[in-house]
Amino acid sequence: MTLKTLQPYQQYFVPAIPRTPTNRYASIIMLRETKSYAIFTTEGGEQQDVEQTPAGLAHAEPTTRLVMFKRKQVAPERRTGKALLRQYGIFPYAIKDGRVLYGEEAKREKKHYDDCYLTEGLCTHCPDCLIYGYAAIEGEGARKARLMTDTCFTIRPYEIIQKQVKFNVINEATQTSGTITEYDYTTPGVFLPAVETTVDLTGDEFTYVLxxxxxxxxxxxxxxxxxxxxxxxxxxxxxxVELFANLEFTQALYDALTADPNVDLASGNLALADLQKHALSAVEHLTADLIGRLRLVNGEELEALLRDVRALNQKEAQLAAFLKELHTQSASFVV
Ligand SMILES: [Zn+2]
Structure with missing residues (x-):
């Protein structure tokens, strides 16, 4: 295991990529916060995606929320990871007699992998393919993802976190006003609570996902x-065992914020500090009756872990060695 701060939690990871599930869950509990205008639509949609849900766990009245589908969360993170693998020289690679070859040596092999990309060019042997999974590929079968998440929802209702903006495009040649386009935007400072649950990852695979x-x-x-x-x-x-759905997390936070006299959910802005204040008690509330064991890492313990992840990502040589080792592990994995 590369990260020192993950070693105390070794028992919660698998020592090597497993062939069969053992349900060792590691969940990343987070808040996604818009820091600019954003548009969350499914392809071709004019309006953003919304859903009506009960406002809280203790508040049954319906509220309309902006949603961010699972694909909209995971696909950008996969692309980030893949770009990193490319930048750090993982491609081209080849697998020969259980050994993983790179660079010129790999290119000399008739069967070698020049790249891995979504959605048609997945190589089926890199860390991304083995962690996030792939649909059926000829001669390779399919692989179930070892990372799960679902749609996440805003805490506040759609009406107050959305803005309709009209743009008037000026035609440069004629200096006349062209088409007026209207966009439905999510405003900055909007929070979407989310949990990404990894299953049966090695410590290094978890470090990659984080x-x-x-x-x-x-x-x-x-x-x-x-x-x-x-x-x-x-x-x-x-x-x-799995902990809770993203919607339950949003609803628990909604309940806590509604009960807080210093927060007015219906008007003004919601601050990160307001959410940080209630996040841990919301998680504890949601896991109080869990049918399984739970080891929560937060506070100083979490800070130490995040510092370690940052340090690894800041050092070029160390990160290159980490990614190569991670890739060698997945490429030499035989089903
Ligand atoms: Zn791949």
């Missing part, structure tokens, strides 16, 4: 490159 979450800053409508989102990690939890 790095992807921390590195990724662009979410939302693809192709527009807008939508800066900051992921704030609140806790990491090790368990032998």
């Amino acid at each position: 790095g992807n979450v921390l590195r990724t800053t662009r979410y939302g409508k693809e192709g527009t490159r807008q939508g800066f989102v900051r992921n704030h990690i609140l806790a990491v939890a090790f368990s032998d």
